[in-house]
Amino acid sequence: MALLAGCAMLSQLFPSESPYRPDDISDAAVRLPGAESFIAGIALKDLIDEERAETAKMGGLGPDGGVRDPDGGGSSEDGGWDHVAAFIARCFQDPATYEVWVDLDRAARRWKVIVLPEAPCTVKIIGGGAEYEIDADTYEILHRERME
Amino acid sequence: MVRGNTGPSYSDLDAAAVAACDWLWAHQSEAKRWEYCGVLYREEAGGGIRVGLPERGDRAWRCFPRDPPEATVFLGRYHNHRFTAEPSGDDKKRAQKEPSLGHYLCAPSGLVRRISAKEGTVNVR
Numbered sequence: 384m385a386l387l388a389g390c391a392m393l394s395q396l397f398p399s400e401s402p403y404r405p406d407d408i409s410d411a412a413v414r415l416p417g418a419e420s421f422i423a424g425i426a427l428k429d430l431i432d433e434e435r436a437e438t439a440k441m442g443g444l445g446p447d448g449g450v451r452d453p454d455g456g457g458s459s460e461d462g463g464w465d466h467v468a469a470f471i472a473r474c475f476q477d478p479a480t481y482e483v484w485v486d487l488d489r490a491a492r493r494w495k496v497i498v499l500p501e502a503p504c505t506v507k508i509i510g511g512g513a514e515y516e517i518d519a520d521t522y523e524i525l526h527r528e529r530m531e
Numbered sequence: 532m533v534r535g536n537t538g539p540s541y542s543d544l545d546a547a548a549v550a551a552c553d554w555l556w557a558h559q560s561e562a563k564r565w566e567y568c569g570v571l572y573r574e575e576a577g578g579g580i581r582v583g584l585p586e587r588g589d590r591a592w593r594c595f596p597r598d599p600p601e602a603t604v605f606l607g608r609y610h611n612h613r614f615t616a617e618p619s620g621d622d623k624k625r626a627q628k629e630p631s632l633g634h635y636l637c638a639p640s641g642l643v644r645r646i647s648a649k650e651g652t653v654n655v656r
Contacts (some may be wrong), residue, residue, distance in 0.1 A: 437590060471589050497620055509568050509610045510593035512621040529592040530619035531566050531612045 423483040425522060426496040426515040431476055438472045450476065474504035475511055492519050499530075533570055533583035533597045540579025544606055544633045545645065545655040547571050547580040551609045552637035552656075555585050563639060568594035568610035571633060572603040580606060607633025614639065618646045 402414060438444055443464050445451035450472045453465050474480055480502040486495045496515040505511060512530040517523070537554045541547035551569060559567055567585040574581055581603075588594030591613065599605050612619075616638035618626075626634045627648035634646040635655070643656040 467595065468589060471593075471595060475593075499620055499624055507598075508593060508595045509608065509625070510566060510588070510590075510619070510621055512619065514620070529590075530621040531592045531610070531615075 418487075419485045421522070422485050422494045422496060422517055425517055425524065426498055426513070427478055427481060427483060429515070429524060429527065430481075430498055430513050431478060434472070434475045438476065441468065441472075443468060443472050470504070471508065474502065474508075475500070477502070480505060481512075487519060493517065493525065494519055532601070533586075533599055535584050536581040537584060540574070540581050542579060544571060544580060545643075547582055548607070548609050548633065548635035548645070549643045549656045551582040551585070551635070552611070552641075552643045554582060555609075555611055555637055556641075559585060559587075561587070562611050562613075562637075564613055565591045566594045566610060566613065568596040568608060570596050570599045570605060571607040571609065571635075572599035572605050574600075574603050582609075585609075605632070607635060609635040609637060611637040612639060616640055616642050616644065618644065618652055622646050623648070 435444070438450060441464065443450055450469055451464070453469045454463065480500055481498050482501040484497040484499070487493075488495070494517040496517060497512070498515070499512045500508070510529070510531045514528045514530065515524055516526040518525055537550065539550065541550060548571060551571065555562055555567055555569075566588040568588065569585040570583040572581055572583065573579070583596070583599060586594060586596055594610055596608055616636070618636055622634065622636065623646060626646040630648060636644040636646060638644060641656075642654055645653045645655050647653075
């Protein structure tokens with residue numbers, strides 16, 4: 384009994400966290416920690432920018448900046464822009480394709496970030512993720528490596 | 532669908548993967564700087580295992596193997612790395628999500644490695 388009473392007193396001293404939830408958001412809204420979100424965003428933006436640049440090199444971007452529809456000029460292996468090339472480009476340029484893991488080192492100097500393809504469009508595709516190291520003070524990308 | 536196979540058939544999946552990597556390094560000189568990938572499949576019940584011809588990736592670090600032919604049994608995938616013999620996070624995740632398939636890495640050193648969530652990474656050559 385005394386133990387239970389003690390626990391009750393302790394819980395009053397240290398109430399469990401119940402974060403404020405803004406009124407004007409839907410049930411689907413997600414709460415994200417700021418630092419982790421920011422670091423994940425840096426890595427994800429870098430990766431998607433690279434994907435867009437590679438797609439542009441292959442002639443796969445349309446005038447509006449989006450992935451253009453396939454043409455009939457050969458396969459992607461021959462340098463053409465076919466259905467497979469357009470499908471992969473759309474998939475890997477979409478942030479929703481990825482999940483991101485972030486980890487701050489013990490000295491709080493560097494973030495390790497791992498970006499992994501997760502969406503159904505990536506199921507048959509090998510590679511496509513990336514690993515980053517990001518400076519915890521300057522937010523500079525110190526190292527990037529594409530997974531194979 | 533995969534464009535064809537390398538010719539011989541194998542009784543063992545690991546042996547097929549070793550042959551796949553040998554074929555890849557012997558026939559795709561670009562594989563030292565570009566990723567290729569392919570599938571391993573059984574043509575008929577009791578038949579041997581075939582090595583689907585490797586596909587060139589759309590990026591140097593990414594590859595999309597075509598499906599094995601219809602009416603065959605899909606057994607696994609193989610792909611090469613350009614620089615490292617270590618499986619990537621993506622490789623490990625894939626092995627965890629598809630435990631019924633064989634996942635093989637053709638390392639640039641000549642090692643052939645099987646990746647699975649249960650066993651970890653095992654050198655098959």
